[in-house]
Amino acid sequence: MNVLAISGSLRADSHNTALLRALREEAPSGVKIELWHGLREIPPYDADADGAPGPATVEALRSLVRDADAVFFATPEYNSSVPGALKNALDWASRPIATNAFRNKPVAVMGSSAGAFGGVWAAAELRKVLGAMGARVTEVELAVGHAAEKIDDAGELVDDDVRQGLRDALETLIAETSPSTSLVAA
């Protein structure tokens, strides 16, 4: 089981990236979590450059997503929404829309912020975008507010409740990769 972890922040001391490192530490046996570090290299979306193949960095992202069993996002919140760089990367990844790498891909979204709300609006918008792309968006709604108090200066998550939240979220995402779990009628 391979889970691709994508942080929406480019900041070196990003809380969201730190949360994904903690997620990797909490992964159960048999689950490999790979952090993607290519966000900075994705060019601005340009339909004229979106041929077959597209830019090499974009094709690399599409390939990572295609090969992953699931994708876990951690996003900050800029102006009540998804950071532009992350949205831009998804706009690339979503092409061509009918056959894009995220189609039917199980995904989970968490948010974190220095404030009280933990990026809930950015996470909600990210879920909407992923749904429109055809991803299998899970019910995970983990919002980590006051992130600076829960992640120490070395970038370690030091909050047990959040660690439990990460384990629960990962369990939900992994369950969604197994078709049998979704065949139960509501």
Added chain:
Amino acid sequence: MSAIEQIEQAVPAGTWTADTVHSGITFEVPYAVATFRGEVPAFEASLVDGTLTGVAQIASLTVKDENLQAHLASPEFFDAERHPEVTFVSSELRRNGDRVELPGELTIKGITRPATLAGTITGPAVDHFGATRVGLQVQTTVDRTQFGMTWNMPLPNGEPALSNDVTLKAELTLVGQEG
């Protein structure tokens, strides 16, 4: 004068199988200011001793835009990957002249709910090749949110873009099977 000969008005007994070339499964849903339509061309249907069974393959769902088609197949709508079939099984066929009602169970996205197909029935009648045919033109309207399809977008006036009520239509030509 009709090319086919009307032979009775009873509930058709025996086994009848859909001639899919002369049949169709379609849907209609109010969208913004108009009605949006689509078709599910891959399906099978049969009427056996008054029980109508239909199975439609969602992978074949066709609308006039491939991106929209992909959206309808996605987990936000039918989730064709995990729930490839829509099925209907009637529990009864009630006929009164050319009117017909078929109460039964409709399964969409793995969720089964009661639904009644209602409309008209024609025949049985013998066609120009000697086969006996029954025509069914039936429909039902369902609340898509009851089948796990809750997607919507607000219009600028605040109203939702897509209606929750979707009309499913089946126009079936059923051919009597010998023996």
